[in-house]
Amino acid sequence: MKKNAGFTLVELLITIVIIGVLLTVGIPALKTFMQGNQLVASTNELIAAFNVARSEAIKRNGSVTVCESTNGTTCSVGTGDWQDGWIVFVDSGVNQTSSGAICADGNVGSSCLLRSHSAFTDNQLTVSGVDSANTSTVINSVTFNARGLPKSSAGGAQSSHFSVCSLDDTGSTKDSRAVVLGLTGRVRVSDNAAVITCP
Numbered sequence: 001m002k003k004n005a006g007f008t009l010v011e012l013l014i015t016i017v018i019i020g021v022l023l024t025v026g027i028p029a030l031k032t033f034m035q036g037n038q039l040v041a042s043t044n045e046l047i048a049a050f051n052v053a054r055s056e057a058i059k060r061n062g063s064v065t066v067c068e069s070t071n072g073t074t075c076s077v078g079t080g081d082w083q084d085g086w087i088v089f090v091d092s093g094v095n096q097t098s099s100g101a102i103c104a105d106g107n108v109g110s111s112c113l114l115r116s117h118s119a120f121t122d123n124q125l126t127v128s129g130v131d132s133a134n135t136s137t138v139i140n141s142v143t144f145n146a147r148g149l150p151k152s153s154a155g156g157a158q159s160s161h162f163s164v165c166s167l168d169d170t171g172s173t174k175d176s177r178a179v180v181l182g183l184t185g186r187v188r189v190s191d192n193a194a195v196i197t198c199p
Contacts, residue, residue, distance in 0.1 A: 036175060038122055039166045043177045043189055045117060046082070046127065046162060050142070050179070050187045052115055053088045057144035063151075064114065065091040065098070067141035068129075072116040074098050080138030082127035082162065088115040091143055124167040124174075126199055132159040132180070135197065148185045159183045161190070165198035173198040 007015075049066050057064040067075035069087040075098060076084065089098040092111045103112035120127075129139035131152075139160045143151045152158040162179040176198050178190040190196075 032174075035122070035124065035166045038120075038125055039164060039175055039177060042120065042125060042127060043164045043179055046086075046164065046179050047187050047189070049086060049088050049115060049117060050181060053142070054144045054148045054150075054185045054187075056088075056090065056114055057146060058148045060090060061146045063091040063143050063145055065089055065141055065143040067098075069098075069116070070119070072118060073113065075141055077140075080128045080130065080140055082129060083120045083125060085119045086117050087113060089113045124169075126165045126167065127162060128165075128197065128199075129160055129162040130197055132161055132195075142181065144185060149183070150181055150185050157183050161195045163196045163198055165196070167199070171199070 053064040053066045065075075066086060066088050068079070068082045068084060070076045070084045072085060072087060075087070087098060090103060090112050091098075098111060098113060101112050103114050131137035131139055139158075139162070141153060142158055142160065143153070145151055150158040150160075158181075160181050162181070163176060164179065165176040166174045168174045176191075176196045178192065178195045180188050180190050180195060182188070
């Protein structure tokens with residue numbers, strides 16, 4: 001008589017228990033890994049926006065503004081919550097107002113949109129900007145002049161830091177980084193808690 005080969009019920013139950021334990025341990029670790037990657041990616045996207053704005057301002061010999069935007073074409077009334085998105089645009093009137101038109105080769109001297117970043121899909125990620133000299137002053141836009149120097153909406157020299165914060169399910173800060181914009185227009189990343197303001 002031929003004996004059928006296969007798994008016993010006990011072997012199947014042990015395998016299912018092992019898979020359950022691995023999933024219980026692995027899923028939270030995977031979520032933490034994904035949130036860490038999102039934090040780094042968001043920081044890099046904000047740095048890229050400032051670098052594009054600065055280089056375009058120098059190249060075009062004019063003003064280029066980066067501002068928070070909920071619709072991807074015009075600046076939002078400032079709340080300092082950059083996780084809702086931002087835009088980079090040529091600010092020919094130096095009034096921090098975007099026409100919403102996308103830049104083409106022919107419109108060198110007019111206001112036009114260079115780059116748009118939509119809102120983050122992760123609701124446990126916040127991005128906020130404050131003035132470096134006065135952390136109670138919310139930053140909702142930065143304009144780079146033809147020399148690549150950041151200016152405030154009033155036209156004065158501007159240095160600021162932007163806190164990128166990853167929150168847990170209870171709303172507590174899990175991890176954070178800062179994007180620091182200096183008076184010279186240099187952008188850098190910092191892990192210094194003194195320049196990070198998380199909710």
